[in-house]
Amino acid sequence: MSKINIEGHSGLHREEYERIVFPRGNYAAVEIAGDYNVIVINAGSRFDGKFVVSGDYNKITIHNDVNFNNGILIGADADASVGVGNHIKCLGKTFITRDPNQYNDHTNYALQINGHYTHWEGSGMNTKVVMQTVASKIAMACVIGKKASDGASLDDSPTQWCILEKTQFMVLYDGSNHGTSKYLLYVNGDAGSDIACGHLITNNWFGSLGEYDASVNTGQDTTAGGGGVIIDGATTRFVENHVQPVYTGGTNLYLNGRRVITLFNQLAHGSSFGADIHGDNNIFAGNLIYWNDGKSTSTKPINIGSGSDRSVIAGNRGGNTSSITDNSTNSSVGNNELGAL
Amino acid sequence: MADNFINKGANHAMPYNSVTYNGGTVPTGAGYHLVKRGSYGSITFATDKCIVDFDGGCSFSNIRITGDQVVLNFGPKTELSADSAYGTLGIEGDRNYVYFGPKSTITDTGSSNGRGSPSLQGHGIIISGSYNTVEGANWTVRATGPSGALAAYNSGGSAEHNTFKTMEARTVSNKGAYAVASAAFLSAPHTTLYNVGTWFGAPGSHYMHQWLKIGPIAGDGSPSNSNGNGYGSRILYCYGDLSGNNPDGSASTLSSGSSGNNSFSVTNYGGPQVQMIGTYCDTGGQNGGFIMQSSYAHNSNMFGNISDSASNMQIGTTCTANANIIDNPDNTNGTQTNNVAHSGNMTALTND
Numbered sequence: 001m002s003k004i005n006i007e008g009h010s011g012l013h014r015e016e017y018e019r020i021v022f023p024r025g026n027y028a029a030v031e032i033a034g035d036y037n038v039i040v041i042n043a044g045s046r047f048d049g050k051f052v053v054s055g056d057y058n059k060i061t062i063h064n065d066v067n068f069n070n071g072i073l074i075g076a077d078a079d080a081s082v083g084v085g086n087h088i089k090c091l092g093k094t095f096i097t098r099d100p101n102q103y104n105d106h107t108n109y110a111l112q113i114n115g116h117y118t119h120w121e122g123s124g125m126n127t128k129v130v131m132q133t134v135a136s137k138i139a140m141a142c143v144i145g146k147k148a149s150d151g152a153s154l155d156d157s158p159t160q161w162c163i164l165e166k167t168q169f170m171v172l173y174d175g176s177n178h179g180t181s182k183y184l185l186y187v188n189g190d191a192g193s194d195i196a197c198g199h200l201i202t203n204n205w206f207g208s209l210g211e212y213d214a215s216v217n218t219g220q221d222t223t224a225g226g227g228g229v230i231i232d233g234a235t236t237r238f239v240e241n242h243v244q245p246v247y248t249g250g251t252n253l254y255l256n257g258r259r260v261i262t263l264f265n266q267l268a269h270g271s272s273f274g275a276d277i278h279g280d281n282n283i284f285a286g287n288l289i290y291w292n293d294g295k296s297t298s299t300k301p302i303n304i305g306s307g308s309d310r311s312v313i314a315g316n317r318g319g320n321t322s323s324i325t326d327n328s329t330n331s332s333v334g335n336n337e338l339g340a341l
Numbered sequence: 342m343a344d345n346f347i348n349k350g351a352n353h354a355m356p357y358n359s360v361t362y363n364g365g366t367v368p369t370g371a372g373y374h375l376v377k378r379g380s381y382g383s384i385t386f387a388t389d390k391c392i393v394d395f396d397g398g399c400s401f402s403n404i405r406i407t408g409d410q411v412v413l414n415f416g417p418k419t420e421l422s423a424d425s426a427y428g429t430l431g432i433e434g435d436r437n438y439v440y441f442g443p444k445s446t447i448t449d450t451g452s453s454n455g456r457g458s459p460s461l462q463g464h465g466i467i468i469s470g471s472y473n474t475v476e477g478a479n480w481t482v483r484a485t486g487p488s489g490a491l492a493a494y495n496s497g498g499s500a501e502h503n504t505f506k507t508m509e510a511r512t513v514s515n516k517g518a519y520a521v522a523s524a525a526f527l528s529a530p531h532t533t534l535y536n537v538g539t540w541f542g543a544p545g546s547h548y549m550h551q552w553l554k555i556g557p558i559a560g561d562g563s564p565s566n567s568n569g570n571g572y573g574s575r576i577l578y579c580y581g582d583l584s585g586n587n588p589d590g591s592a593s594t595l596s597s598g599s600s601g602n603n604s605f606s607v608t609n610y611g612g613p614q615v616q617m618i619g620t621y622c623d624t625g626g627q628n629g630g631f632i633m634q635s636s637y638a639h640n641s642n643m644f645g646n647i648s649d650s651a652s653n654m655q656i657g658t659t660c661t662a663n664a665n666i667i668d669n670p671d672n673t674n675g676t677q678t679n680n681v682a683h684s685g686n687m688t689a690l691t692n693d
Binding site: 004016017018019035036037038056057058059084085086087117118119160161162163195196198200202235237239259261263281283285286310311312314315330331332334335 | 357360375377378394396397398416417418442443444478479480481507536538578580582584586587588618619621623644645646647663664665666678679680681683
């Protein structure tokens with residue numbers, strides 16, 4: 001009689017069309033290289049090595065209280081056609097992070113999504129993707145797009161058609177050093193931020209739950225340079241998300257891709273812009289940019305750069321100052337209510 | 342013991358009531374069942390509360406759900422292919438949920454409906470009950486139908502509150518006819534189309550009437566609920582792309598038809614109080630814009646959409662269109678604020 005499950009283990013899995021169950025336990029590095037599997041990770045599992053999905057079209061369900069202590073890579077570092085079409089779904093408390101002792105000297109990620117059509121589905125704020133700062137190093141909670149902003153050049157085949165939803169992303173101050181820079185999410189596109197990427201990023205929380213404060217304590221959002229969320233990938237829908245204070249580090253939401261639709265988000269407004277829009281044909285509407293009194297009151301909630309052409313910035317509520325900086329051309333900027341909330 | 346690991350004892354078994362292997366009969370009674378990879382033919386789920394997990398690689402002809410609260414959790418690379426009077430996947434009951442794993446296909450191999458002669462046949466996935474949801478893993482899940490790849494419709498007008506989420510929908514080359522072919526039909530009231538993609542123009546001599554249509558499935562005389570089909574429906578965060586950069590990797594031409602066709606639209610007896618929000622329509626320069634203008638499509642709203650098309654935005658006198666980027670408004674009806682007309686100069690689409 002054949003069996004219904006294959007037992008998951010550390011190391012390489014090349015099975016196809018199988019049902020693979022990881023029983024509760026501790027695992028070293030794992031690579032899912034096969035295709036079309038139904039994979040279940042049981043509650044209480046711990047992965048101390050990197051969890052890599054290089055196979056295609058797998059459905060991976062992560063049950064309650066599972067830790068990934070050395071990050072998750074979906075795909076391959078430099079090829080968006082590897083690790084295609086996987087759906088990873090978290091059902092309960094899930095924690096994805098990296099060991100700071102194993103950071104490289106440049107850019108470090110907890111969750112790398114590089115394969116086309118990846119669907120990352122958290123369980124809400126119980127799914128946390130967290131990086132901690134390290135002196136002289138860059139920390140990013142999540143990156144979408146091969147050849148992420150680690151100094152490598154981008155080409156004309158960016159990662160496309162992904163869904164990122166229902167997850168909390170944080171880069172936290174370790175109590176001694178804020179690191180070189182940080183991003184909560186970096187979405188890469190092609191070199192010109194032009195080619196349609198088609199991602200849907202929705203119902204996520206970016207940043208810690210800490211309140212805005214003049215001081216930064218261990219475990220709060222770091223003040224390292226960089227910013228909250230940057231979107232270089234074009235034709236991306238960024239909707240119904242929440243971006244918390246990012247202190248002095250930079251802009252909370254930086255929109256460089258073309259044709260990005262940004263609707264119905266709540267954005268905190270740190271010492272830099274709440275939203276900084278530079279791509280052409282952007283729609284930024286129905287968002288709330290709120291201000292906390294803990295920081296300087298001179299920065300405007302929304303900035304529209306001169307590189308943006310034919311964009312819409314309308315129907316937003318922006319805190320703090322009573323105007324928007326608009327250097328764009330042929331845009332419609334109106335029906336925004338501004339000033340102290 | 343069947344329900345254990347290879348070379349292990351009887352532990353970690355999932356709590357299934359039954360396990361079915363290739364060549365067996367898929368259980369359709371109430372309970373929690375597992376079906377392994379195999380080929381299983383045509384199945385009707387008529388009993389309430391039947392819950393089935395499927396492994397990857399299962400194939401079927403058609404599947405019909407007439408019970409309520411049935412949950413079908415299909416694995417990767419599931420294949421449904423049929424020419425069935427009930428649709429390839431037909432859901433006639435209420436409160437059912439169907440999930441398709443990555444790279445699954447649901448294909449109707451038959452013919453489209455005749456105009457004025459609506460039926461469940463000819464659709465990849467058709468829902469005629471209420472409160473049902475069909476969800477794909479991502480856009481690698483493909484529904485295909487010569488009438489509609491996706492449809493919510495009931496001849497008695499009783500179907501409502503159904504949802505299609507996250508999959509690709511496409512019509513078929515050289516099939517279809519005026520008013521009866523669309524990637525998706527929202528004919529039953531309060532239907533939600535969420536993150537559905539469509540990037541095949543069904544080239545050929547026949548019509549693809551619309552891309553995503555809020556309206557009847559076979560033209561006048563085929564209402565779900567009299568005139569005003571699909572009232573209260575929503576098209577949310579959907580994506581149409583016929584340009585060379587679509588997921589197929591090549592441009593696709595729309596089938597022949599008048600400029601009033603091939604739109605993301607509410608037309609031809611489509612219902613009132615509908616919304617289209619955060620949706621892309623990239624025709625690759627072909628005709629096919631945003632339309633919410635029929636005598637029945639009143640009190641509707643378009644918000645935050647982008648279209649490249651030279652076929653312009655049309656809305657009715659009681660509609661609103663806000664914060665959209667379109668080629669040009671076609672009329673001054675209703676309330677139109679903060680829309681940007683790129684006037685054919687949508688520079689950002691050069692490489693799109």
